[in-house]
Amino acid sequence: MAGRDLRALFGSNDRSLGTDEAFTNRGGQWAQVTTAIAEHLAHVAADGFDVQDLETARRNVLVFHGIGGVGKTTLSRKLEAALAAAESRPAQWGEPTWPATPRLLPVRVDLARSAGMDFERLVLTLRLTLAGLDRALPAFDLALIRYWEHNHPGESLEEYLRRAGLVSRFAKVLPGQLQGALSKAAEEFALPGVVGSAVGQVTTAVVRAVRERRTTARALAGCPRLADLLEAEPDLDALSFYPHLLAYEIDRLPAKAAVVPVVLLDTFEDTGDRTNRDLERLIQRTVWLLPNALFVITGRSRLQWADDALQGQLDYTGPAAWPQLAAHIPAACGAAPTASVSSGTAADRQVLIGDFSPEDCDDYLARRLTADGRPLIGDDLREVIAARSHGLPLFLDLAVMRFLEIRRTRTPEAADFDHDFPALIARTLQDLTPDERHVLRAVSLLDAFDIALATATAGMTHQAAALRLAERPFVRENQLALWPYHLHGVVRSTIRRADDHTDDRWSDQDWARAAARAFDALGDQWTDAPDRGRRLLVACLRQGLTLARDHRLDLGWLSEAAWAYVSDSVWEPLVLRSTGTGEDRNGGQSLATAADALVETLNALARRQHEHRARTVQRLAAVVDTHLLPEDLHHLAVYYLAKAQRDLGHRAGSRHGMQLVADGGGRLAPAARRGLVHLARLAGDFPAAQAAAQGLGWKGRQHRVEGDILWPHADMRRAADAYLAARTQAEQHGVAGERATSQAQRAFTLAFTDPQAADDEIDLAKQLLTGLDLRATTLTVQTAALVRDAGRDDVDDQLEVLRTEARTAGIVAAQAALELAAAFHHAVRGDDAALAAVQARLRDLARAGDYAYYTDIAHHMAGQRPDAPSGVCWLDSEETVRTRWRDLVTTRQHLLAPGQ
Incomplete structure (x- = not known):
């Protein structure tokens, strides 16, 4: 409930200060849904309701919004199940309050990019849901058939539905219903058989009959805009207006078959961002043109449709168009920080679940304290506080009180809110057991964790405390992640940085021992894994490097992991979080330990795919000059420094580095010998290069080097064969980067001789580059396309x-x-x-x-x-x-x- 914030009111002598309370409380979503459905049914049953009225304000939207991982998708699924069958409704939700008729027809659409949903599939999903009515919807179906024939010539709708993942028990029924609508229209207008099967001829006849108001078209004449839609170019934009026809057909269903669709649109944030609203515009148009359907939207942010500033980006904007979506003060942070929130009034149809989005943080801070109707906290300061809060309502609440406290003596500044509130620790720890508090502090060292990793980091022999902690609301879960759990950002930061005055607080030695345990546990997960995949390797490296750097640990297992990282030439980014003091070491802080040097080396190797090679040389030269790394890793830095120097044309420096590594006889000695061959080739001494290449073998990538020597002689067939042999070897050894590089070179050579064959080779090279970060190889493929x-x-x-x-x-x-x-x-x-x-x-x-x-x-x-x-x-x-x-x-x- 919105009201006066008494704490803020009594925190200042300024009687002109406006204070609005925001109260956060989980619960009430089902009540919001039942209320919205009851109001919607009453609205569509009213005498004055007209589905073809395009000017009346819309009240057919209910929004649940909140940050990721707070249960919006689960809520959406639960709602779909509860609306479809009473037995699927959770017992605590209670009985619905709406009448038994007309029947509700729920349909849930996941708009996540990963789900592959686009606007065309959205419209087909809506029509599929109505296929269970076992009747054609002629106005909509004729328009849809025309669209389908124009945009999918020769493609079976049934097959498309199967491939698109829109398989349901109605997938085989819908094509027949559409064809039935076409055939019936042809029969009513007495079209010949051959002509009657042609979509264009039928729609032309329908348009003429509707415009002439013939009696044969009385079933369609009630929709005067049908003719215009059938005459319009059947593109995606036109498709977005077809829901108007769907609304018309639903409205004219007989009483026994009457239904009210309840459309649940999930992951709405993936429709675009606040500068790219193309898909959002099409969906909003659908919502507007289907006023007899209720839309329950779940996403990360409030809908801005009631904002006049969006005029031109969306078709229907402003509070007059969407009175129930108009800006409302987000509920405040008085209760549990991760609880959901109901809106302040029944009229408001935007309900916050969990933490605030950045936009809501700003809105909260702007409305919480006002002076003369204007936000008391300035724009820049609100931005700093919102970013620091990670969306946690409690942090915003504490920041507001800190603002008022500082304001008593001076003007608050941005630096005042780079602050961790000890109160957050107290509020977080107050209901935890001692073991849970111990595990919480331990996992605050980790970006992400599982139960085993949390237990090992805490130094415990049993997992019970970690299992209990994982159920707490400040622990977020992503089951698709390698380690499914992570702490809420601001909770983690506060545990690590704020002054801890609790009785069981940790000393510096406690933190150091926990960091060492976490480091060892990560190493054990990597070394003991039955399949050391890249995903596990990179994840362990990121967390392990951070721990070793921040706590000055010996490299240990990181040395072997670093070699594994470079072996495939995939180059996933390894940018690590800041140390928390001064500039991030990745950005150029002085190197003091072997861990610092290894972090800089691996980041330089990954970043070279996105930076000028001169920057790579600068970074690696700085590492080499420190001599902090053990000899094998020192040669790693020297080798890639020499490679970067060669890319820049610095022949002498490159040769010196390659020779040093080759003479060292370490893991990169074969690669360094290959580098020396490349230098001879680049200097134009092909006989010397060819002679030296003969002893390289697989480790020296001999076949690829032979191809590099052959193609400058325009001996493209032999060069292509050499690259094919190199690619085959790379596949046998499971080296993805080498495989892509060899294929790119093969495509380049064949592009000179056979453009048609080069098409397939270039496509394969692009496919092999998927998931890799190889800038030079990507340029080779693009150059091959130019040659082709x-x-x-x-x-x-x-x-x-x-x-x-x-x-x-x-x-x-x-x-x-x-x-x-x-x-x-x-x-x-x-x-x-x-x-x-x-x-x-x-x-x-x-x-x-x-x-x-x-x-x-x-x-x-x-x-x-x-x-x-x-x-x-x-x-x-x-x-x-x-x-x-x-x-x-x-x-x-x-x-x-x-x-x-």
Whole structure:
């Protein structure tokens, strides 16, 4: 119930201060639903109700909103079950208060992106629900058939419903009902058999009959907008107006078959965000055009439909359109912090469940304290408090009181609310047993946990306390996560940071011992796992690195985990949460321990897929200079530093690093020897590169290196075969990154010789890149697509986009390959001026001494000789190489010639 906040009122001498209370209390959702249904049934049964009235305010929406994990989806499912069958209703919900007729027809639609629901499927779901009435709905069905034939030519609706996951006992009934509506319309208008089966002919006849008000169309003439909808282009926008026809058909059902749909739309936040409302607009239009259906919407935030500021983004906005959705003060934080809340008045149809969304936090703070009708807490300060609260109502409540306390002596500032309230600890711990309090402190060290991990971190031999703690409302659960439990953000932060004056508070040594136990427990989970998958590895690394860094622990199992992380070249991000003091170490704080150095190394390797290689060199060089890492991990940093230097064209530094690692004989020695081969190749010494490649074997990726040597000679068939062998080996060894890289190179080589075959190779490369973070390989695939399309008119624009991406990445090899693709394109088109410009860019890239053979190849494509000797040592005669490259160009020209 909304009222005066007496604590705030008595916290200031300012009598002009406006205070509104917000009270948080779980319960009442079912009562809200029963009240809304009763009001809705009375509304649609009233004499003045007209489904075709498009101007009257809508009162057919009930919203439950709250942060993720507070039970909105469970509530939605429970409501669907309770409305479908009385025996499915929880006993504590009580008997419904609405009349027995007309029958309620519940349908639940999950709008989550993961569920794959789009607007078309939403409309089909609504129609499927009505299929149980065993009757055609001709106005809607004719429009739907026309839409289907236009947008899904030749596709069976029944098969589509099966593939789309819309399988129900009515999935096979609906297509027959739609066809029945079509056939009946053809029969009523006496259309010939062949014509009667054509959707276009039938709808044309219906439009004419409706407009002429023929007696044969009396069943449809009551819907005057039907003709306009049948004449409109049957696109997605038109489909969003078809619910008007559905409302008409539901309204004209005979009394014995009368139903009132109750549509439960779950995960509404996935319809978009507050700047992208395309899907929300279509759904809102459906809600407006179906006034005889009640919509129960669950999502993370209040609906803003009653906000006039959205005019233009949505069709129907403002409090006059949605009087029951108009802004209402969110209930306050007086009760249990994670409890649900009923709205303050019966008229308000937006009900908060659990914690506040950021928008609601701001609304709460803006309305809680006012002066002269304006928010007393300024915009910037409200933003800081809302972010710090993690949506916890109790934190907002305490922040308001802190604001009033500070305001007595000075103006509150943002820094005043980077604050952990000890009261939160007291409120959190007050009803916990000593064992539960011990486990709570232990798991506050972890981002996420399961029962076993919590028990081990707490140093207990039994799980009972952890099991009880997991049931507490401040412990959130996600069963799809690797570790299903995590603490509410502000509760965790407060337990870790606030002054703890409780009797059983922990000392610094207690925290250190718990951190060591957590670290060891994570290591045990990874090392003892029967299948050390990437998901477990990355999760253990993230938490383990954080613990080792923050508590200055020895690396232990992290060393082996780090090697496992780099082995697949997947590069999932490992950005860790801040240390809580000063700048995050990931962002450049000084390195003091081996854990600091390992964190920086692995983050640099992951971030290099999104940063310029110069930044990667800077970060890894800083790690190498500290010599904090043990020798094997030190060589890891040196090797990837050398790789980044090679990408930048820093030949001397790269060779020095590669030689150091190769001479060390460690795990990366084969890779370093491969790096030395690459350096010889980039310098144009192909005989030396080929000779050195012969001893690389699988660990040195010999087949891929052979392909890298062969394709510059335009020996594309042998190069493609080498890359195929490399990809096969990678598959056998289960190395996803190498598999994708080898396939990308294969696609690149075949794009020169066979554009049609290259299509499939490029598609496969994209598929293999799914879930990987390989920037250079992605650029290779995009370059392959350009080579495949060389000679076409639309390539130039694509070239400019990719040039920008390659320069941003700082990968010289990618820039050189891209310019080579451009040279091929211009040579095929016979554009000498553009080709000369490309040759000039390639010469600039080769100034450091590497990639000179790219310039030679660009000349070979045009049948030209280089302006000056490049010093490249080819495996074959230069004339042979020139002829091969020129043949590739002339073959493509012939392929693109008219009539070919």
